[in-house]
Amino acid sequence: MKANSIIKQLFILLVLVSCKNNEEHNTIVDASSKEVTTIHLVAQDWPGTEPKPYDMPVLKGLDHLAFNTSSNLLLDGNDLVLGIELADESLAIPLTYMEGFEVANLQLQEKNYLLTWCPLVGSAKLFKDQSNTKMAGFDFGFALMDNNLLMVDRQTQTVWNQLSNKAIHGQRKGETLQLEPSIQTTWQFWKDKHPDTKVLINTDTTNAIFPSEVFKEPIYTQWQPSDGRYFDNGKHDISNLGLGIEIADTSVFFPLNALYKNQSPVEYTLANTTMTIHFNVEGLTAWATNSKGELMPSTLAYNWAWKDFYPETTWFSSGKKHSYD
Numbered sequence: 001m002k003a004n005s006i007i008k009q010l011f012i013l014l015v016l017v018s019c020k021n022n023e024e025h026n027t028i029v030d031a032s033s034k035e036v037t038t039i040h041l042v043a044q045d046w047p048g049t050e051p052k053p054y055d056m057p058v059l060k061g062l063d064h065l066a067f068n069t070s071s072n073l074l075l076d077g078n079d080l081v082l083g084i085e086l087a088d089e090s091l092a093i094p095l096t097y098m099e100g101f102e103v104a105n106l107q108l109q110e111k112n113y114l115l116t117w118c119p120l121v122g123s124a125k126l127f128k129d130q131s132n133t134k135m136a137g138f139d140f141g142f143a144l145m146d147n148n149l150l151m152v153d154r155q156t157q158t159v160w161n162q163l164s165n166k167a168i169h170g171q172r173k174g175e176t177l178q179l180e181p182s183i184q185t186t187w188q189f190w191k192d193k194h195p196d197t198k199v200l201i202n203t204d205t206t207n208a209i210f211p212s213e214v215f216k217e218p219i220y221t222q223w224q225p226s227d228g229r230y231f232d233n234g235k236h237d238i239s240n241l242g243l244g245i246e247i248a249d250t251s252v253f254f255p256l257n258a259l260y261k262n263q264s265p266v267e268y269t270l271a272n273t274t275m276t277i278h279f280n281v282e283g284l285t286a287w288a289t290n291s292k293g294e295l296m297p298s299t300l301a302y303n304w305a306w307k308d309f310y311p312e313t314t315w316f317s318s319g320k321k322h323s324y325d
Helices: 003-015 187-193 256-261 303-309
Strands: 037-043 052-059 065-068 080-085 090-094 103-108 111-118 123-128 138-145 148-153 159-161 167-169 183-186 198-202 241-247 250-255 266-270 273-280 285-289 299-302 314-317 320-323
Touching: 037 138, 037 159, 037 167, 080 123, 080 187, 090 187, 103 138, 111 148, 123 299, 138 159, 148 303, 183 187, 183 285, 241 256, 241 273, 241 285, 241 303, 250 256, 250 266, 250 303, 256 273, 256 314, 266 314, 299 303
Parallel strands: 090 198, 250 314
Antiparallel strands: 037 052, 052 138, 065 198, 080 090, 080 183, 103 111, 111 123, 138 148, 148 159, 159 167, 241 250, 241 299, 266 273, 273 285, 314 320
């Protein structure tokens, strides 16, 4: 590879930004001596910009997450985790350890999964990897669609969008990833709910895509709604946070604000599916269970982001349904 080509690729990596808003970062990427793979598509190269034809760099996603004890980790009770309930155990994945990466591949009970975290839309999601190749995995797409994270599957180089769960470019365009049930909440809430939980982290943080983001202070701390006013640490407008659910091409969004004002849990029917929506203010969270009490796939996200990807969604408010406007 020619020297000027290497310099050009490194320059591209250095000027791009992470999936963040209203923050500036000195991003350093270890591109090593290997040529950076790019995919030509229409996407945002910067948060808040218009999509354009762009050669998106593709950087390697995490592959080696390991179990650890919470006593060894840099965790505060208000730190966010993605909680997963399996058949015979529960897991917590601290998002503190995902800040510098945003895309990770993991294997649980001999099944392959994709873990994603996009701070810009306030959403962590777990998908089942349905590829035929064992641990084929996903990588990080250094671009955005509607200010949301993009992932690239290694098997076909298809580009997927995190919040819509859909393939937007490549061989599998139009297909949908299988969203798995999980709860995005605080470490304290999850630990109280699952005292025997295991913790899964990336033990090697030396190759972070965004090194400056590793082990930063918590994304958001307390969320304390009181007569319509909210308190946060100034980094994210958590008053806009809510729970989104999609079933059979229909969707509904439950603002945490509205759930706080209503008696929780709330029973709701969407696409002939009756569910119960649970809310916990201390845990900064909401989640859904079906008629059997089983956890359902859902997404914690900001209302503006959910509206962008689900413009026809139903908006929950004071126990009634009406369109978002």
